[in-house]
Amino acid sequence: MSVDLSQFVPSFLEESFEGLELMESSLLNLDAGDNETIHSIFRAAHSIKGGAGTFGFNNVTEFTHLVETLLDEIRDGRREITPKDTELLLVAVDCMRLLIEAARDDADYDENKVSETTRLLELTLEMKTPSSDSEMVDIETDTKKPAGKIWHITFIPEHHLVQTGNDPLLLFNALADLGELTLKAKTDLIPPIAEMDATELYISWELSLISEASEADIREVFEWVEDECTLEIVSTELSPEPVEPNASSDIAPTSDSELSISPIASAIEKPANAVQAAEKSDKNKTKSKQDVGSIRVGVDKVDSLINLMGELVITQSMLSELGNDFEISKLEKLKSGLDQLLQNTKELQESVMKIRMLPISFAFNRFPRLVHDLSIKTGKEMNLVIRGEQTELDKTVMEQIGDPLVHLVRNAVDHGIESSDIRVANGKPKSGTITLDAYHQGGNIIIEISDDGGGINREAVLSKAIEKGLVDSNATLSDSQVFDLLFEPGFSTAKEISDISGRGVGMDVVKRNIQSLGGRIQVESEPGKGSKFKVNLPLTLAILDGQLVRVGTEVYIIPLITIVESLQAKAEFINKVSGDMTLYRLREDNVPVIPIYQLFDLPADTKDVNNALLVVVEADGQKVGLMVDDLLAQQQVVIKSLKDNYQQVEGISGATILGDGSVAMIIDVPGMIEMAIERAQEKQNEHTLDGALV
């Protein structure tokens, strides 16, 4: 009988990672005396250990066993949980994650970290054990000491023992009735799983029994299996003076003093590693998620799909019935049937899209740990408030927004929150607050990362920008324009480079990542009160709200999110500057006009800017007016890749299929602006070349 266990490994891994997440978040929220939480942490560790044992991930089992032992002591109230223990357990959770990931990928892991943590765990456990031992023995010496002897029993059953209806467990229960029983199973005789016969017993036991029972009493327990096992019973008298506990209590003080330093030192040291490890494992996690590409969906979502499927089938049969002998008198019926079909398909589309939606808590749940670690690292006190974690977001967007969010939170901790004494001096509460908030706003999702720190120093940003030559020294900029400078490559106002935010990637990367998702980021800040980063994301990457426009014979789609307004250009607001640059005065702004037909080399109806239709779009803080021939409908379009069969096209982000089956291109607004700038530069170069020749 052999079962291929490997098929269960993926679900074990998935459950283990969930268990680890549960352990982590529970540890972070652990209050003293909260037994329920301790129990759930213990259960998570226990099931990971069990699973790992089943699948032969021995290092996971061994390591988790230590964690479990520590948790067990806490659970039983034998140990008061200290912040130090919590910290150690958090690091241990990281190690478990490392080990499980290594087991999954069949790869190496950071052995130093694991062995170091193992050592710490063992030390922590031993630190407690001697005293508890002596306590236990003390009690024993008081009550049970006269209880007689320690019996050492070696019990080696024959392999077929269980086939005769004997269960060793029953024997041990009977022995336990006689006194205090400790068991040690010897598993070295267990053959490899492939050669194993599940009906045979390969384990033998070393038992020790503290009891006043006689040898005959013990032999009686084994009476039924006497012929089917090797049994050895030896006794030693229990010495009235417990030597062992004394010996260990002699050692205890020295190791204690040694210990009391090292765990603290490493507890301070650890978080640094922990942050890195957390980071590393985060990366691995996203990687594995992409590899597997699986999704966990609530049953209610699947149920609603099945319901809709049922309705669709009914509509379909109704329509085909109608089609069998169709007469013109049944036209009304056909129409209503088609309406129903439309309704069904719409609902079905929505439900299918919903399957890809996950609550944003998937992205948020790593932040309590991050803020906890950063708080220790920076020595700043801070709280994390999370709101709107049930807001749903497309899985793909979620996976890609994680890293930018981490960066923004780090940034808030490092640059935003001031140290406690500055805060107190400014009359603010001692500990800072970082708030993560997610909510829907008109087909988009908004994620806000705000802190109640010192705010962004407008002057510092501006002077830095002038120094870098990004801004003219006498330019007047609005606040939002100044804060946008933060997203320029290589821009940092931090006086010292810290390894919390610095890290070689700047806010420009954050902005680029968000933009590649079709989103935007805005900054608001008030001096002394804090700053807020507002990330505006489309709900899903696969579908986009688009404005259909016509240029010549072609239909293009402009993402609705980029459109500021559409207008008919009035001649008096059109200005020609430096020869061939056309600007349109939109209230106080001068908006450059980009004729799409020129950029895309198309024949067009309108080539004159006067009275042309302008779609004013904004990207990277730059507004431009796209000149089009006609505005058509607005509709949701499914984005299809051009790269799959062709290649990336400048100014185009993808294609879609319209209702009539034809293909329409989706305009990539930032790309198009870039393209227009390049064209202008080429033109200028030509001019200067001409000038040089003349």
Added chain:
Amino acid sequence: MDIQALAKDIPAEGEYSLEGIDFITSGKQYLTFLLGDEQYAVDILCVEEIRSWEQPTVIPNAPKYVKGVINMRGIIVPIIDLRLKFKVCDAIYNEFTVVIVLTVELDEHTRTIGFVVDAVSDVLNAEDNEIKKSPYFGGCVPQAYIDGLINVGTKVVTLLNVETLQLIEKHKVD
């Protein structure tokens, strides 16, 4: 042998039909088509479908021979005019113009591109040893696209390499 004549002798269905197919698939099969009055061929296993010409959606700033993209059952398929690409003849688009859609697996990724040709002519059986190396004496079609030549009667058919045809980078350089 004329494929039309063969087709008549093969039972369309029934238990003998399989034998018939066995008989005609000795050697590899190639789909031949016309560019102007020259004959070309591609591996028939790569042919996804043969479509009639329809005006594709223009790709901005694409080379002249990239006519645009069409929707083939939800897939966006670029259309390349082989006549323009190889500069072998004029490109006329009418109801007889044919688009051969070819699919090839490249680096674990399937690419599908449609190629405009003047007409599809025949299915050709050819053993590997019948494919001759193409002499290099100039000509419009770059050598990278040519797998060899096949003699059919007094005519010669140019066998094209489907994988190279699918490489957009190649199209860009030319």
